[in-house]
Amino acid sequence: MQSKMLDNKENDLNNMSQHSVLNAFDFTAIDEMDPSLAEGHSVLYDREAPFELRIQDPNNGPQEVGTLEAIRVKILVLGDDNNHIQNVKIELTSENDLFFHYTHIVDEDSFRQMQEMQKLMIEFNEYPNILIKMVNSCIKEPHSFLAVFIMNRDGTAKLDFIQNIEYKFIELLSADFMASSEEIVRQSITFRYNSVKSKVALMEARLKDVNNLVKVKNPSLLLQIQKTTPQPSQSKRFK
16 A cells, blocks of 8 residues: 555656646747637647548548548637637648648538537537537547548548447537648648747757756766666767
8 A cells, every 4th residue: 555655656746747847848939830820819729639531432422431540630719809709710630641731610600500400509609619528538438439530532521520329320510621722731831840840949958958957966967867868869969
């Protein structure tokens, strides 16, 4: 029992340490350069989720079984000073295919059409939180909640959120998407590349500062760290 308590304390300390290290980096200025925010949108949600990707054949219909991939889901809202939501935007991207970029935009009027066609029991201002809840369900309970993304050759696509209830599949919500323009894809790829490059540069600069500080305060500790986690490219740089 005592050893278990010690293990739990050690885990808590490790988690706190990792959390404080991540908080030490302020990437706000980099993230604000995101082209997704150009029209004044703010990001509500940004996370990878398992999606089943299917291709729609005009003659044979959609594939019965698609490929399972991690798709980055970014949910954004545009609102005025009164926090009234003007539109909701979803962007889907993939780290496996940099040119995979689909967008869904809906305002209050187009949402009413969705509401009528799908018999939705939610209001427009609830839509972003419902989307977040469904994506999270696909992450936490992938066997019960599915996200199926069906792509057409003409650039249109549809995202279906489906719940598996034992012997029956229930379609919870569908959202129409459109393949983004070449310009938007180019902007997205450029931002993602520059964002990673800038964040790595900041982290390397911080690592260099830490190494220099440890080298002055406790040189033997620095040698021990370098032996336990050998990094040839960095060890040459920091000598």
